[in-house]
Amino acid sequence: MEHVIQALGSVFAIQTLLFIFIGVAVGILFGAVPGLTAVMAVALFLPVTYGMSPGVGISILIALYIGATSGGLISAILLKIPGTPSSVATCFDGHPMMEKGEGPKALGVGIVFSFVGTILSILALMLVAPNLAKVAIKFGPHEYFAIAIFSLTLIAALSGKSMIKGIFAGVLGIAFGTVGIAPVDAAVRFTFGTNELKGGFNTLTVLVGLFAISEVIKTAEKIKSASKDEVAQVSMKSIKGFGFSWKEFREQLPNCGLSSLLGVCIGILPGIGAATSNIVAYTVSKKRSKRGHLYGTGVIDGIVASESANNAGIGGALIPLMTLGIPGDAVTAILLGGFMLHGIQPGPLLFTNNATLVYTIFIAMIVSSVAMLILEFYGLRIFSQLLNVPKHLLLPIILVLCVVGAFGINSRVFDVWTILVFGLVGYLFVKFKAPHAPFIMGFILGPMAETNLRRGLMFSEGKFSGFLTNPISGTFLVLALASIVWSAASHYRNSRRDQEMLVVEDEE
Structure with a gap:
């Protein structure tokens, strides 16, 4: 109790509370602006915390992390542009709800379940961190490969009405993910003599191009005059x-609970992160829901799954960082630097040598979550008014922000060209009615599967049997096979049902 009381005194000091609210507000801004991310927010503020006490400094970084992760839902819903990679799946139902005039409701759902997902992940961090981390640390290349393959089989559920288009998009994503220096043997692939391509395509630039630039092109194509978009008119008077x-x-709540569990579990695994967890949770939610056929048309279920999972990943990513000293994603890698900047080494001894700091982090996370809920609730009315801005004014601003964000990632003009190229790819997807989600899953998980396949084969001396005899990887590969069979059967049943409906309509 002594450590808890000291932690409460540290977090609830006026100065610390003010810093936490500022950190959450800045984080929301970084999350909402396409091209800016939680990684940028935490990295930029890391030097600011140098002269502060460890508890206050790390509390600010945590506040930035939570705010930026949640902030991505704002542009995902309003503009169909994921502010961060963790909000990709939020676009699938959030923007259709906005187009139906339910934008404020979509924002409200996203905000509340972002809060719930974060709180559940904090409870997981506090209660089961050591045990979960012990399991996660046992994962090797065999397990990671099997998880990647299992996740890739979920592409079928995100393919919409055309399985062929979904598989094509997924394979195309995997193909783009192979550009650059190959893992393990460092062979140069598909660079065509261009040095910039040796590093491959940055995930954020691909997402900004695929969603933001393509949306700008698509919307600009529809605009016939400089008047306000009629669909975007939203009145807040009826919103309670x-x-x-x-x-x-x-x-x-059941959807939120399952999605949060997935977010925590995926967040624990190093190198995967919220960019994957939100899509996986969305897919699983769609498969188990009785309203799965309505996903993508504008139902709150999809927003709940995505936002619960990506925010739950925060606590999940902090579990291996605090218990083992291993960062779970890019943001926690910077947080690791923040710990070391203040002379603290995360790991098993952190809970005994710096118990007060541990409780300070727990309490700061809860306070940051409440601050996020308050700031986004009162900002709900402001966010919704963005819908009433004439598109001929809004689109150029979005385009400029995307370009600035892309350039700011690595200070390369090449990244600006990248978002334009993938913007064209995304626009072609729209024209040919191909789904975006399988492309993103293929692009993110393809390199992960390849890297761990090659590493696993090295461990097994070139024998694939090692993937099957390993209990965890073998289980996931069996699940992957079951997922393929189930998806194929579901697709066949749906095709038969559609054909029968057409026959009935013709007879009538």
Whole structure:
């Protein structure tokens, strides 16, 4: 209790609370602006914390992390542009709800379940961190390969009505993911003599191009005059609270619980992160839901799954960092630097040697989550008014922000050209009605699968049997096979049902 009381005194000091609210606000801004990320926010503020006490400094960095992760939902819903990679799946149902005039409700759902997902991940961090981390640390190349393959089989559920187009998009994503220096043997692939391509394509530039630039092109194509877009007109007078009922909240709790669990578990695994967890959670939610056929048309279920999972990944990523000293993603890698900057070494001894700091982090996370909920609730009215800005004014601003964000990643003009190229790819996807999600999954998980396949074969002396005899990887490969069979059967049933409906319509 002595450590808890000291931690409470540290976090609830006026100065610390002010810093936490500022950190959350800045994080939301970084998350909402396409091209800016939680990684940038935490990295930029790392030197600012140098002269502060460890508890206050790390609390600010945690606040930035939480705010930026949640902030991505704002542009994902309003503009169909994921502010961060962790908000990709939020676009799938968030923007269709906005187009139906339910933008404020979509924002309210996203905000509330971002908060719930974060709180659940904090509980996981506090209660089961050591045990979960012990399991995660046992994962090697065999396990990571099997998880990647299992996740790739979920492409079928994100393919929409055309399985062929979904598989094509996924394979194309894997192909783009192979550009650059190959893992393990460092062979140069598909660079065509261009030095910039040796490093491959940055995930953020691909996402900004695929969603943001393509959306700008598509919207600009539809604009016939400089008047306000009629679809975007939203009145806040009829919105009460967060825009959805208590009944809808209760109905979504199982969906939120499962998605948060997935977010925590995937967050624990180093190198995967929220960019994958939100899509995986969305896919799993779609498969198990009775309303799965409505996903992508504008239902709150999809937003709940995505936002619960990506925010739950925060606590998940902190579990291996605090218990083992191993960062779970890029943000926690910077947080590791923050710990070391203040002379603290994360690991098993952190909980005994710096117990007060541990409780300070737990309490700071809870306070940051509440600050996020408050700031986004009162900002809900402001965010919604963005919908009423004439598109001929909004689109150029978005384009400039995307270009600045892309250039700011590595200070390379090449990244600006990258977002334009992938913007064209995304626009072609729209024209040919090909889904974006399988491309993103292929691009992110393809290199992961390849790298761990090659490493696993090296461990097994070139024998693939090592992937099957390993209990964890073998289980995931069996699940992958079951997922393929289930998806194929579901697709066949849906095709038969559609054909029967057409026959009935023709007879009538």
